[in-house]
Amino acid sequence: xxxxxxxxxxxxxxxxxxxxxxxxxxxxxxxxxxxxxxxxxxxxxxxxxxxxxxxxxxxxxxxxxxxxxxxxxxxxxxxxxxxxxxxxxxxxxxxxxxxxxxxxxxxxxxxxxxxxxxxxxxxxxxxxxxxxxxxxxxxxxxxxxxxxxxxxxxxxxxxxxxxxxxxxxxxxxxxxxxxxxxxxxxxxxxxxxxxxxxxxxxxxxxxxxxxxxxxxxxxx
Numbered sequence: 001x002x003x004x005x006x007x008x009x010x011x012x013x014x015x016x017x018x019x020x021x022x023x024x025x026x027x028x029x030x031x032x033x034x035x036x037x038x039x040x041x042x043x044x045x046x047x048x049x050x051x052x053x054x055x056x057x058x059x060x061x062x063x064x065x066x067x068x069x070x071x072x073x074x075x076x077x078x079x080x081x082x083x084x085x086x087x088x089x090x091x092x093x094x095x096x097x098x099x100x101x102x103x104x105x106x107x108x109x110x111x112x113x114x115x116x117x118x119x120x121x122x123x124x125x126x127x128x129x130x131x132x133x134x135x136x137x138x139x140x141x142x143x144x145x146x147x148x149x150x151x152x153x154x155x156x157x158x159x160x161x162x163x164x165x166x167x168x169x170x171x172x173x174x175x176x177x178x179x180x181x182x183x184x185x186x187x188x189x190x191x192x193x194x195x196x197x198x199x200x201x202x203x204x205x206x207x208x209x210x211x212x213x214x215x216x217x218x219x220x
Contacts, residue, residue: 023106030097031106037066037075038126039091050126057131069101072127073135073202078105079127080138084152084180085113088121117172120180125187132191135204139188146185152177 023029037060041048050056066072075093082090089112093105128134145152153174160168191200 023108031094032097033092033094035092036090037063038079040088040123042091050130051123054130057127060131065101070204071101072131073133073204074105076127076131076134077138078107079125080134080142080184081107082113083121083124083184084177085110086115086117086119086121086124086176086180087113088124090124114169114173117170117176120176120183122183125184128184129187129191132195132200133202134188134191134200136201137204139201142181142184142188146178146181152181 023031038050039048041051049059053059060066060072066075078090078093082088087110089109092109094108095103095105097103144150145155156169156177157174160166188200
């Protein structure tokens with residue numbers, strides 16, 4: 001049945017949808033579900049602290065394990081990924097317990113991704129813009145994907161053509177990746193201009209020490 005409140009009608013014959021991949025059972029691969037420090041407010045009654053306090057990252061840095069591991073850098077990576085796909089719904093993240101505090105984050109539940117290709121939700125980048133840190137390997141890879149010969153949209157287009165479900169993304173969504181990538185580069189560039197590259201761009205194996213200065217000036 002086709003109703004305006006249910007997007008189940010092809011246009012004219014293609015239907016948008018999503019796929020889910022199941023993780024191993026908890027018995028085989030135990031994992032933790034951890035609230036995202038930058039969880040979004042899901043009501044009109046109030047705002048989360050990060051939404052009103054530009055110095056919020058200084059508070060996060062005092063909390064274990066963000067205080068003495070690479071977890072904060074991994075959170076920034078996750079925010080960059082979510083911004084590229086337009087996912088505003090990262091209320092939790094998961095980790096396999098076997099790898100400890102420095103284990104990778106599972107980007108689980110991306111169903112809100114690739115929605116409005118015309119809208120770039122800058123608030124998703126709050127971990128990056130408020131903490132002003134990024135892995136060196138991430139920074140270099142993002143710069144590479146902005147080069148004409150390695151353009152992110154082109155790389156994604158070529159990769160997805162091999163998928164049995166091709167086309168996976170529409171052309172506007174692919175082009176949105178390039179636009180959003182430039183916004184990420186601009187955000188990192190603003191941090192570097194403010195604090196210096198040595199402070200902002202971190203070696204992946206060490207936790208960077210950002211100055212506890214007035215980060216509010218980033219918003220000016």
